[in-house]
Amino acid sequence: MSTKPRYEQIADHLRTEIEKGEFLPGDKLPSEKRLCDYFDVSRITIRQALKSLETEDLIFKKQGLGAFVREEPAKQNLVQLTDFSEDMRRAGHRSSSKLIRFKKVEADTEINTTLEVPPSSPLIRVDRVRIADDIPVAFDVTWLPASYGHLLLDEDLNNRTIYEILEGTYSIPISAGRYKITAAAADEYVAKHLGVEVGSPVLEIDRCSRTTAGKKVYFQKRYNNPKYISYDIELFRNDNVEGSSKDGLPLKEFTPRFYF
Amino acid sequence: MSTKPRYEQIADHLRTEIEKGEFLPGDKLPSEKRLCDYFDVSRITIRQALKSLETEDLIFKKQGLGAFVREEPAKQNLVQLTDFSEDMRRAGHRSSSKLIRFKKVEADTEINTTLEVPPSSPLIRVDRVRIADDIPVAFDVTWLPASYGHLLLDEDLNNRTIYEILEGTYSIPISAGRYKITAAAADEYVAKHLGVEVGSPVLEIDRCSRTTAGKKVYFQKRYNNPKYISYDIELFRNDNVEGSSKDGLPLKEFTPRFYF
DNA sequence: TGTTACAACATGTCATAACAAGTATCTTAT
DNA sequence: ATAAGATACTTGTTATGACATGTTGTAACA
Structure with a gap:
């Protein structure tokens, strides 16, 4: 047309x-x-x-x-689990990332299962620390199947997101994935890079992204220092809505909050 | 008409x-x-x-x-941050709550500010441990202004939610509030009731609920043991959607997940 | 001054009509 | 038998028109 x-x-x-x-x-x-x-x-x-x-x-x-x-054509019902650098830019903070580790690692039962690759396939592992206003605020560990991981080999992972490289440079159509929110204790490795005591609580957000065809592209664990990052949720309660709220309520807002 | x-x-x-x-x-x-x-x-x-x-x-x-x-007139875009007992029932687990503490406490700057009551107003504090399949899985501490807290005095807090009492029995119209998701270390008191080591990470969800007129009714901190409870999020990515996903993506699903 | 009725203006519902664009099926040509 | 073109069916866009319902302002009356 x-x-x-x-x-x-x-x-x-x-x-x-x-x-x-x-x-x-x-x-x-x-x-x-x-x-x-x-x-x-x-x-x-x-x-x-x-x-x-x-x-x-x-x-x-x-x-x-x-x-x-309308008074508020507000952006609603959106979940801001977006790029680290984008979140920081939006909040007016300087951000950077530092690549700590990029290596081929041996198969891991949990990760290989999650990524749906053969149980003995090696993986590419990418570790980065996320820095805002010169403070290490989050640490992430990303695993990719080797086939996708090799695409990152000569890329500038200090300044580009994995998503951006795979989709932008290699036209791999990534659809949004699933996330899991939990809490964990920082082990020695993570604690070192976050600058916290071993065993400190971290707000862990795991993410598994896939192509639009459903093939798993990467699995990432992000450990946010709760001293600096938390998430706010606001829900609607409409009196128009019939029946109880036993099924849950509609989302109004899901945004990260920073304490720098 | x-x-x-x-x-x-x-x-x-x-x-x-x-x-x-x-x-x-x-x-x-x-x-x-x-x-x-x-x-x-x-x-x-x-x-x-x-x-x-x-x-x-x-x-x-x-x-x-x-x-x-359409194939799936599914319930979407709902956030399941609902009653503890409702979540458990839905997931097929037996649940109960145990009242640990119900007392009038002195003003606390953070809480009084959050609840928007005078800085020296005493509060009512309600502590409960949440049990599923005989396991203590979460612990919550709730603060109410005294005026609302006194309404709970003779109520069965082992079997009824605060929300249910205030809205059901006293017709106080509660609108959904704001939540904050973060991680914390279990102090001695919480650790004791959760049956974990002091300092263990907990998935903390803070909630402040208000009446439909905007008056703050209660402020609650819930400490979930991440060994048993986490939250799953799934987002949409529509190829129809133009422009980048810099503002975030629409929510498809937000549900608790249990590991009992 | 306050109340009521009416007119003007504005959106909501529904009808008839015609043409555009997309899909599936049928017919004709090779 | 297969491919191309025509036809029938279906939804999308737009026009004209009339009546119903809601809101506001003005004028007349008590």
Whole structure:
């Protein structure tokens, strides 16, 4: 299709106007009739555009009154388990990573099983310490099947994420994976690099990422120093929601929190 | 309004048919033309009904092909940070709680600030150990302003949740609050009740709940033994989604995991 | 000054109609 | 028998139109 449908173009236009601040939160949009005249289209076309924006929760409509920009077109329902460097940049901290170890290691039952490679296949292991404002705040250990791990061989792992290299440079389409949140005691190796006592509690987040076809690409354990990093969650409770909250509640916000 | 719009009635009817199993996941719904004939309404009315079901993610539509029932109208985007006893029941484990401590305690700067009560106001503190399959798996410490805490005085805290008492018995409308996930070392008191070594890592989840009007009702720290409890997260990655995932990804699943 | 009725304006529902674009099936040509 | 083209079916986009329902402002009346 060479051109977008009109209602989409109009929705795009209105969305841009809102994002530019031409219409502020709480402002009323022009009436349907005025928009019809302005864009020289029929009312159904305007209504589809407005419906689309309403579905995005960017506006709300009220019969007899009009359409209004919502107060908080907030990013909701997103889980910020993103790049370390991205998290830091967003929070206004300088970050860096230091490669501690890159080597081929022997098979490990748990890891090989998790990565779904043969039980005796060797793995590539990548260890890095994550530094923010010159403080070591997290340490991660990543295991990849050898086939993927070799792709990282000559890459700058101090400045690039594994995800970025595999997907960006090698076009390996990585889909989001599963995470596990738990707590662990820092062993001697981790404690050394985090600058904490052996046995100190760390907030451990394990991650296994796969290709969009389902093939496991890497398995990573990240050990966050809880003195510097925790996670905040906020949930909705809508009185509209019928029945009890026994199934759980919708997510409003999942963000990392830093204490530097 | 005495009767529903027709498109809503039709959507309701189709939704019921799907829920009853008249149309199974993957099944194609009748064409728009056939639905127009069947319900004796115009096409726009049918299209609005179908659009509504599509917005609910109950069906998907494909141009030239038709509308189909989705494979998984799964419960998604829900965060299962629910009752301890509910989590256990759902996972098929016997659970119980044991009240360890219920007393009025002196003001604490951090807690009083969090609960937004005057800095010198005393608090009610409720400590309980959470037991699953006869194993102590978590320990929680709850602080309430005295006004709310006194309501718990004669309640059976071994078998009822604080939430349940305040909302169920006293009709205090509690909205979901904020949570913080971190890791901590079990002090002597917690270690004793969890049956672990002093200093052992625990997965700490702090929670502050408020009324729907925004008044803080209780603040709770829960210490989960990571040997028995962790949390799994799965995220979506849609190829439809444009731009990078720098803002985070949508939540698919957030569930506790038990190792008993 | 306060209340009520009415008109103007605005969105919601529904109908009829036509053309565009996508998919599957049938027919014709090689 | 297979491939290409035509046709039938299906959903997507857009226009015109009418009536229902909700909101606000103004004028008239008590």
